[in-house]
Amino acid sequence: MRRLDVHFHFVPPVYREAVSAASLRIAVRVPEWSPEPALALMDRQGIDAAILSISVPGTHFGDDKKARALSRACNEYAADLIARKPDRFGAFAALPLPDVDGAVDEIGHALDVLKLDGVALITSYGQDHLGHPRFDPVLAALDERDAAVFIHPTAHPACGQLTMNIPAFLVEYPFDTTRAAVNLVLSGAMDRYPRIRFILPHAGGTLPFLSWRIAEVTATLLAEPALMSRYPLPFVTDHRAELTPEFIASYLRRFWLDTASAAGPQVLACLKHFADPEHVLLGTDWPYITETQVANTVRELDESCGEESLRQAINHRNAIRLFPRFDRSRQN
Numbered sequence: 001m002r003r004l005d006v007h008f009h010f011v012p013p014v015y016r017e018a019v020s021a022a023s024l025r026i027a028v029r030v031p032e033w034s035p036e037p038a039l040a041l042m043d044r045q046g047i048d049a050a051i052l053s054i055s056v057p058g059t060h061f062g063d064d065k066k067a068r069a070l071s072r073a074c075n076e077y078a079a080d081l082i083a084r085k086p087d088r089f090g091a092f093a094a095l096p097l098p099d100v101d102g103a104v105d106e107i108g109h110a111l112d113v114l115k116l117d118g119v120a121l122i123t124s125y126g127q128d129h130l131g132h133p134r135f136d137p138v139l140a141a142l143d144e145r146d147a148a149v150f151i152h153p154t155a156h157p158a159c160g161q162l163t164m165n166i167p168a169f170l171v172e173y174p175f176d177t178t179r180a181a182v183n184l185v186l187s188g189a190m191d192r193y194p195r196i197r198f199i200l201p202h203a204g205g206t207l208p209f210l211s212w213r214i215a216e217v218t219a220t221l222l223a224e225p226a227l228m229s230r231y232p233l234p235f236v237t238d239h240r241a242e243l244t245p246e247f248i249a250s251y252l253r254r255f256w257l258d259t260a261s262a263a264g265p266q267v268l269a270c271l272k273h274f275a276d277p278e279h280v281l282l283g284t285d286w287p288y289i290t291e292t293q294v295a296n297t298v299r300e301l302d303e304s305c306g307e308e309s310l311r312q313a314i315n316h317r318n319a320i321r322l323f324p325r326f327d328r329s330r331q332n
Helices: 013-021 035-044 064-084 100-113 133-144 157-161 168-186 207-220 225-230 234-238 245-252 265-274 291-305 308-322
Strands: 004-009 049-053 089-093 118-122 148-152 197-200 256-258
Touching: 004 308, 013 064, 035 049, 035 291, 049 148, 064 089, 064 100, 089 100, 089 148, 100 118, 100 133, 148 168, 168 197, 168 207, 168 234, 168 245, 207 245, 207 265, 265 291, 291 308
Parallel strands: 004 049, 049 089, 089 118, 118 148, 148 197, 197 256
Antiparallel strands: none
16 A cells, blocks of 8 residues: 545535535535545545545534434445445544534444444534533544544634634644644543544644643643632643643644645654654545645655655554554455
C-alpha cells in the first residue's frame, strides 16, 4: 500500500439535496462528488484507500426525525460503496447529533450492522464542545465498541461575533479542534471512555503548539485551590495527586492526528516533539480542497519526512494499525 487517507469526504446525492434545502445560519459549500472521480483522483495521487466522512455542517438541520433519516441514508450509501470497493473505501458513520438518542441508535446500526470503520463527530454542537456531559451517552456507546472517532472542526457560534472578513475554515477550525481536544481531556471524558481512538484533523489544530502551555499551566496554576474552585475541572480534581506537566502531556499524546492542510516541514517539526510517532496519519480533505492541494500535501509530506520509515508510517502503516482490514499483507 502507498497511502491510506483518513480524511477524505464524500457527498451522497441525498446529502447534497438536504443541505441545499436547509436554512443554515452560514453559507455552506457542497462540492461535486461521485465515486468515479474520487477513485480517479486517488489513483493519480497514489491513494490506495480512503476512509470517507460527511463534512460540516453534519446531518442535523433542526429536525431530529429528518436528521436521523439523513444520517441513515448517508451511512447506507457508504456501506454500499464499501461493498462494491472494499479495498478502496472505508467510512466513518454520520450521526444525527445533537440528537443524542438518535445518535446512540445510529451507532448501533452503523457499527454493528453496517460494519462501518468508525464514527465522525463535529468539534462542537451549538454552544457545547465534545466532552460536555450531554454527549456522555454517545461516548459511552462508542467506548463499548472500541470505536475510532474522527473529529471534524466547525465554526462555533461565538465566531459570529468576529468582525474579521476571514473565512472560518482558515483559522477558526483549528481553534475549535483545540477546544474540543482540551475539553475531552479536562472534562474527564478521556478517563471515562478510554477505549475510544480519537482522530484530530489538521495536525490537531493548535494543540501541538499549545501543548506545553496547556500541560504546564494546568499542573501549576489550575491545581491551586482558588483556581480549582473557580474552574472545577474533573480531570484536575481526579488526578490532583499525580498532576504533573508530563502526566497531562501523556493524555494529549493519546490523540491521533492527520495531515490535512498540515503537511509541511514546520508542522512535522512540531509533531516530532509532541505526537506519538505512531499516531500521525495521512489526511487530505478532498474534495473540500482542490487536487492541486492534495498533490501539494502528499509531496510536502514525502519531502518533509526524511526517513523512509517515517514516510511509510504516516502514509499508511499507522492507519493500518487503526484499521487492520486494509492490511494487504494479511489479505494475501
